[in-house]
Amino acid sequence: MLDATPLTDGWTLGHEGGALPATVPGCVHTDLLAAGVIPDPFLGRNETGVAWVGRREWTYETELTASSGHERTDLVFDGLDTAAEIVLDGRSLGKVRNMHRSYRFDVTGVSGRLAVRFASAYTEAEAVRQRLGDRPNAYPEPFQHIRKMACSFGWDWGPTLVTAGIWRPVRLEHWSTARLARVRPLVTVDGRHGRVELRVDVERTRVEADLTLEARTGDVRAVAAVDGTGGTVRLDVPDPELWWPRGYGEQPLYDVELTLLHGDVPLDTWRRRIGFRTVELDRGADAHGSAFTFAVNGTRLFARGVNWIPDDVFPSRVTRERYRERLAQAADAGVDLVRVWGGGIYESEDFYDACDELGLLVWQDFPFACAAYPEEQPLRGEVEAEARENVVRLMPHPSLVLWNGNNENLWGFRDWDWERRLAGKSWGEGYYLGLLPRVVAELDPTRPYAAGSPWSGSWDHHPNDPAHGTHHSWEVWNREDYAEYRANVPRFVAEFGWQAPPAYATLRRALPGEELAAGSPGMLHHQKAEDGNGKLERGLARHFAVPDGTPGEEFDRWHYLTQVNQARAVAAGIEHWRSNWPVCAGTVVWQLNDCWPVTSWAAIDGDGRPKPLYHELRRLYADRLLTLRPGGDGPLLAAVNQAAEVWRGTLRLRRMSVDGTVLGATTVSLTAFPRSVADLRVPRDLVPTGPKEFLVADAWGSPRSSGAESGGALRALHFPAPDKDIPYPRPEFEVSVTPGPVTAVTVTARTLVRDLLLQADRLAPGARADTGLVTLLPGERVTIGVDGWPHPDSSAARTALYCVEPAL
Structure with missing residues (x-):
């Protein structure tokens, strides 16, 4: 052996x-x-x-x-x-x-x-x-x-x-006679029949030895002879339990064992876990352009995704436990697809094992990003060798649903002046449209391949055409306000995002002794985006008054407001695009994680602390989402139901003044069918008429969609003016603290309190809150659970609470 x-x-x-x-x-x-x-x-x-x-x-x-x-x-x-x-x-x-x-x-x-x-x-x-x-x-x-x-x-x-x-x-x-050089598992499902076809390459020291392959999964066993240096053994599994992405079903995994035998003597063994499921990618033409819609086991889905970068700039430090923690955070936020971005690595087995278990679909980029890559030797041979090895290595994982050729290189050739500068030199097209699809078709025909992201499907359309294939939305953030997300409906948004600094405790650890300011030396060093702080400032100025006060107070407000802006920006995109299902079939937020402490687009910072965006994703990626979005004749209301059951409930609409007065209200019934969107018209007399007014929509009857307790409501809000123009009252609220294994911090509002945030890490570096931004109407309360706070105190809790305040 x-x-x-x-x-x-x-x-x-x-x-x-x-x-x-x-x-x-x-x-x-x-x-x-x-x-x-x-x-x-x-x-x-x-x-x-x-x-x-x-x-x-x-x-x-x-x-x-x-x-x-x-x-x-x-x-x-x-x-x-x-x-x-x-x-x-x-x-x-x-x-x-x-x-x-x-x-x-x-x-x-x-x-x-x-x-x-x-x-x-x-x-x-x-x-x-x-x-x-x-x-x-x-x-x-x-x-x-x-x-x-x-x-x-x-x-x-x-x-x-x-x-x-x-x-x-x-x-x-150490081995004798022969060893398993490569095992390529092709897992298919046809009706109620599952098959695992193991195609095996063998390396020998004894050419004359008679070799046998024996495979098992559960009670199913099969045997085949080795012919020379290869062989194939098939396991037929009747009525297999299907593997589903999270939110659609369970994730049963089957242990498969393959043994190479010389007579009765085992020489080598290969063990993996597989899952039975089908995956299709609809890229067909329709009235809106060219689709990009995943279907798993025949069920079409809106992909609720995040982009994944290496979780540490030194990947050898990322343990199995750290992979599991980070990916569990993604799953807990409602994510069902993780895109492994092309500027990183093919991740370790620990990453894909966790995705298999958590029901997270994996979109795997080949490692090419934001550059023109030579196609000559010595690189071409290396590219083919790594692709062949990693395609086979990752094939067993049911979570893997897409091979993608590159990140932004086809787009770069067209729009970033590469074609002129290359002057005919190779740049990677032969990899993305030739070599890589051939390797995938030969070795892993059970999965779809896409040439790149963004990619419209052919050179007949612009590579980043929102009407065809995948789209990266970066005019927003780089040049435009996040309201511009609503200007179009891409078929699949594979990248979009907005920056914010990391948690306060993360900054304190990363910048010891520094007086924190948006433009302090350490903050600028940990801001790697071109004009990143300038874009943060311009993004804030469109919505909020410039923070003012002592240097510490000014930084604290800037830190809070930039995090609010990040969450609102991503919400504007996801709410709009999910409301336009099935034309838009997915959003992949840039990005889930960070590889060090930095101001970035991440929802979880480099020390593993969730930003407010993370908690907002839990709302945005819930099975059921209620949205109010600006429209030409007033706000548009949509009830997005990605669950398998009909959403029947009651909807209450209230037009309110910022002083808490109800100016008008109505109650209507709500019905949204499975995997669909129900649009409801807001009555004209409930449309806010100026910056002093806003609209509140509350829906009952769907507690499981939001994670709320039974009887809880989903809420959507619409403020028709930027915060800097809204005459908010001075926020007033009461705070009480109940110590326990998880400390309960209860906030009761006496006025409108918009985007209340408890920054638990300001109470203790290891403290975590279970709730992000929440808006309270007068008389409402919220209880926030805080873990890891050794000395609970209500006065201390108040110092860590932030909310939007009236402009001076």
Whole structure:
């Protein structure tokens, strides 16, 4: 039987002062940090001070004993970041140049000093650039000339920390006669019949040996002979339980085991979990353009998505538990689709396992983003090898529903002046429209492939045409107010978003000793977007009066209001687009997470703290959503029902004054059929007539859609004027605190209190609130649960409560 020995101990990292202890898996930066050689690059402006690390060569070493009782011993690296030479006992085993691949070397009978000598990624990338010619990209670093995580070279939310290291596990594999070189599971469902077809490649040391494949799942067993170096074994499963995305059904997973046998002797075993489901992507033409609608098990769905970036700029630090925590946060917010963005990595099995279990659909980009990529060698061979390996590696996961060729490169060629600057040089089109779809069609025909995002389906339409395929909406935020989200109805919005700073405690940790201000040195260093603060300021100015007061008060108001603006911006988009289902079939918010503490578009900051946007997503992505949106003749009301049951209830509409007076009201019945949207007309006499008035819609009869307790209501609000023009009363409210395992903070409003927010991390760095922004009418109350607050106190709670205040 194949015997695997992990190589985790005894590694050292060469350094000018001598050898340092090294952690494998790991990277140079984390080893230097652990040894006290460099400061934490996430704090202050230390990132700049450690830039030298990415320009150096580094060597990892350990002693290797490869002897065993087997015929063959292989040295296997699951991931090397990135350009390296592997030397054993003074003999070169080979050179590698791709972070996204694994590597295997025959070391049978060889022992001695093992050295992994990493070149600077800059040196490798710049050498390839000099050989193949420069190509345009969105950032000044040469990331498109090396097969490495692009965002390690910096992004508009990420630091430039170009590391090196043995970033995934390494081991010795001892084996005899034969081993399983590759197992490709094709999982299909036809009516009430499920099939797992395992296509197997075998590597041998004995050509003459008769080999057998035995596969099992549950009580189903099948056997097939190996013909030469390959074979196929099929498992037919009657009436399989179907795997569904969260909110549509359960996520049953089946254990599949495949054993390679020589006679009765097992030689190697492959084990995975699979799920039975069908996935289709409707891209057909219709009266509105070209669709982009997912259907799982025949059920068409509006995808409630988030974009995922690497959760740490040093991915080797992301544990199985951290993946699970972050993805569980997504699921708890109502998310059912996670897009693995193309400037990052193919994630670890832990990521996809969690998605399988949580019912999160995975849209997987191939790692190409925001750049023109050369198609010549040495890159072309690397691209094909990594694609073939990772397509097969990820195939077992039922959560994976789409392969996507790239992020924004087809759009960039058309709109970012690349075509002129390239002057005929290759730029990646051959990958996205040729190589990658061929690899997917050959290896994984059970899943759809898209050439890129955004992409209209062909060059017959602009790549980012909202009427065709996927669309990225970045005029909003970059140049326009979020009200412009309502200007069109894209078929599928794969990227859109609005920035906000991280939580207060995250800033305090990241910028120790700094007097916080929007433009303070540390804040500006942790703002990587071009004119990011300028866009934040202009976005605020359209809606709010400029914060005023002492420097600390001014920052606190700026911090709160920018977070409010982020939540409102994303809400404006999602409410509009969900209300236009089925023309629009999905929204994928940019972005769920961060890789360090930074002002960004994330809903969860770099320390894992949810922003108000996160809590707002729980409302926006609930099965049932009530919306009031501006319209030409008054606000438009829509009841969005993504649940499988009819939504029948009662709807109360109230036209109110900001002083709390009810100026008009009516009650009507509400019916929204499953997976549909019901539009209701707001009576003209209830339409607000000026900035002193607003509209409130409350719907009963759908408690399970919002997560509210039975009898709770869904609410939508419409204020016809920007906050700076609304004559709000001075907010008045009472606060009471009830200690417990989860402390209850109850706020009772005496006036209109708009967008009340308890910033629990201001009470204690580890404190978390279970509620985000909430608007209270006079006399209403809300109870907010706070976990991790060691010394509850009502006066302290009041200091952490913020709301919109009247303009001076």
